[in-house]
Amino acid sequence: MKQALEKIELLAKAELEKITDAEQLEAFRIRFLGKKGELTSVLKQMAGLSAEERPIVGQIANRVRGGIEAELAEKAAQLKAETAARRLREERLDVTLPGKAPRLGKAHPMDSVMHEIEDIFIGMGFDIVEGPEVEYDYYNFEALNIPADHPARDTQDTFFITDNILLRSQTSSVQVHVMEDRKPPIRILSPGRVYRSDAIDATHSPIFHQIECLVVDKGITMANLVGTLDTVMKRLYGEECKIRLRPHHFPFTEPSAEVDILCFNCGGKGCAMCKGEGYVELLGAGMVHPKVLANCGIDPNEYSGFAFGLGLERVTMGKYGINDLRLLYENDLRFLGQF
């Protein structure tokens, strides 16, 4: 019996050597250690042994079992390590193959810029206010010191619905609504669509967006206008951005200015983008005309204010280097997908 056990021990050792996978290992375990396994069947004969032999054989049997178990465990660990290594080896990928991205939606570049500008102004304490696009003549012109037959109307070719109703040609119309509805201090930003009878080309569109800014309070100065413009443009374009004001005329502001920004493209040296000027025209601005304040029921002797209107398309085009305004309204995914 002792020999039988030792034979099993040797056999098991030899068999274990040949094992190469988990399946064989399990068969081995059943063959040698299972309930009907070789070792068990030997041990079943223990009952027939004498009292002296039984502990001795028992000891051998335990040693043999323990040995096989230990080797089995070792073999199992070795096989597992080999399997894992093989799997890693086999699963190697060509990591230069393209990725599989879920489809990502994109904001329209104008809306991204609009929100960016809105957020800058919210940070400076401006409410965002909207007004109607189809508007009464009064709000778009009359109250803004542009009476009927005023030549300034020519600079804004207007779409009319009736004699008295039009598509607003400027977001300045919202100034009037706001000043009628609120008491100073007023700090508002009003973004929205405006309409002018210009045929569409690379730089013109019958529909475009303006962002109107209005501040009315006691003691508002032109220096505040300059300071605010400077802050906003630096937030929008970076600290190195530089603005320049040129005297101009708008019927609803006095003094009035056109505001240029140092050309992004050439940094002021002069290039095709700025037509050699070094600066690019950005917006119109000025101190709210006393007549406009009075038209809206605000006493110009007590309050003053400034206003400016920014062209969203122009800012967007400058920011992303877009050279044709039509792209913004064509909505070609090959264009929109770039942002």
Added chain:
Amino acid sequence: MDLSMKWLSDYVKIDVPVKQFCYDLTMTGSKVEGYKTEGEDIDRVVVGKLLSVVPHENSDHLVVCQVDVGAAEPIQIVTGASNVKAGDTVPVALDGSTLPGGVHIKKGKLRGVESNGMLCSLGELGLTKHDFPYAIEDGIFIIQEDCKIGEDIRSAIGLEDTSVEFEITSNRPDCLSVIGLAREAAATYALPFNPPAPKYTGVAGDINEKLKVVIENNQLCKRYIGGMVRNVKIAPSPRWLRERLRASGVRPINNLVDITNYVMLEYGQPMHAFDARFIVGNEIHVRNAKAGETITTLDGTVRELSPEMLVIADTEKPVAVAGVMGGEYSGIMGDTVDVIFESAAFDGASVRRTSKKLGMRTDSSARFEKGLDPAGCLPAILRAFELVEMLGCGEVLNTYIDCGGEPKKREPVKFDPDWINSFLGTDIPEKDMITYLERLGFEVRKGDPLGLIDGKVIAPSFRVDIECEADIAEEVARFYGYNNIVGQPLTGVANASLSDRQKLRRKLESACIALGLTQIETFSFISPKYYDKIKLPADSKLRNSVTITNPLGEDTSVMRTTVLPSMCETLARNYNYRNTEAALFELGTEYLPTEPDKLPNEPDRLSIGMYGNGADFFTIKGIVEEIFAAVSVDNVEYSAAGADCGFDEASMFHPGRVAVAEVGGKPIAILGEMHPDVAEVYGFGTRVYCAKINAAELLEYAGAERTYKPLPKYPAATRDISLVCDDELPVARIEKLIAGAVGNVLEKIRLFDVYKGEQIAGGKKSVAFSIVMRSADCTLTDEQADAAMKRIRKALESVGAEVR
């Protein structure tokens, strides 16, 4: 306004390069658009004298000329022109020269004979007969000017002026003149400004014996000065005058007409010259047109006049539309003998209305409509008299008629340097302010230093734009320098946040982008034909749009009452661009008419459109569901949409694949697959899915911020159920029955299979759900779950469903 720099130098001596001049004037408020130096595109063209002209040996059409160009030896040039002879002075383009239009001239051989350049015509120099009336157009320009052989052609014929183009704003008609710009330039550089003081001698004679002037409407005509020139000699103007007109972009015509144009350019005051023969009754009436009157204007067009228009009339008929254009027979002709000069001040608004109504915009009307100074009438006509005498083209009568007379001085405006500084946020000394203002011709009266008497400033009469203190502040600011104002940040505390509407819009945008939709921006106006393209019913209220009376074209003539056609167009454009898939959204506006003469409503609308990438009805429905979830709108119910679903656009959808979403019984969205007919109209070769959500109305339902619900403490009991029912029975109905049957322990019903086809009888479908039940207070027992399933079975059997 094109300004001749030579002309300008009559009144102010500018000593800076033209580029600097343009910049400096722009920065003090006279914006320069650009400048152009005459003859800058001409190079190596000189004056030559033809020594001999002999026929070409190999050609009947060509001649061979020996030309003295001021060099040691004459040069030989072959020309095809027939108007040249020995002794003529001509422009010669030498070998290697450049002509306007980028033409380069090189020496070569013409039919075997060497030619070392080209003799030039007027046209080849970029000129016309108006510049040199004695020259012919189809031949070599035979120069009759006093010039030296070999001299550069540009100096020889006066092509040296630089003209600077100004963009003059509508408030500064005084700057539509050489004098006005000279004043601005002088103030910019603090240089002396020498305005002209016209003088004329005249011949004795009482104008009142020759002419009567009556202003019948003194609201629309503040002043009318009439003068007379007798025995005029109509001829071309002298070269210096023609050159100045040319540099100012005005075509020379004849001396009398040129004088009126010259004065208009110099003073900004339009003038008119009438042939006295055609002023019937020798009377000028400045009056409103009579109903039914017509006039044939100088351009030969018959114009119908209406009673609000102001005309210049004789005793019988209108002879000019006041401030706009003269009548056909009023103008100067070759045989004109006596001329009446008009220098008048017409009402700006009236001229503007008239010129608009007649569709006739002239240099004159463009100036008048901005409001001209009546005080400007007199110097202008005096200058015209002076020029007539200078040119020797007639006898000026030494009397003239002045109806209306000198206007009153302008009302003074308060001058308060402290206020100006507090308004501008500057610290400009009072004396500097006074200097700036006086340079511009303002009269300044300082206030009492104790503040007992206000300071006053009186604007010159031509500064029609100056009305209030803010205007004075602007004058000070522009000469102090806008860019010398040091920026100051706003002070004080202000609260700001987005409105609820704006917050909702931003949430919707974020949700759409997160769902893989790309944002588009489309035009708010569309073609009325778009309504047909989406098969909108003929009687749909959506066909009633806010209509533009002066659209750019039919394509952009009505304000859209539905955002869906814009989405369809955009999808179709992308499809045509061969973009294989698209998933788009627009947060746009609809314009819904209300009452006549009232503004429309402008509600926010969210439109969604997609094709490709396996999109189907349930893709777009899933997107719509997620959008509602993103803005916390719960309890949305979907049902098949019919024509009366609340959206007239139902017409554009596949009738079996369109749903309306309702909240609280109100339709809030429509979604579905595009009708095949509509898809065909747009040219799609694929299925297209669209949706529209009434975003504005969502504001009413959009739930408050979500609140946290505790995570479950007890396990859920999940049971699957499979049933066969009529195909017509909507799944939503089954789900409702299940929900009712389970009661408040229901956590979720998840549909996991719908099957039609083999093994299922015709007209039936198999549907399978997973039902998750959970109690917040205890673990549900199997008995409880089984009891719930029993109730479900019963409920389902009531609608004829067979549970398997």
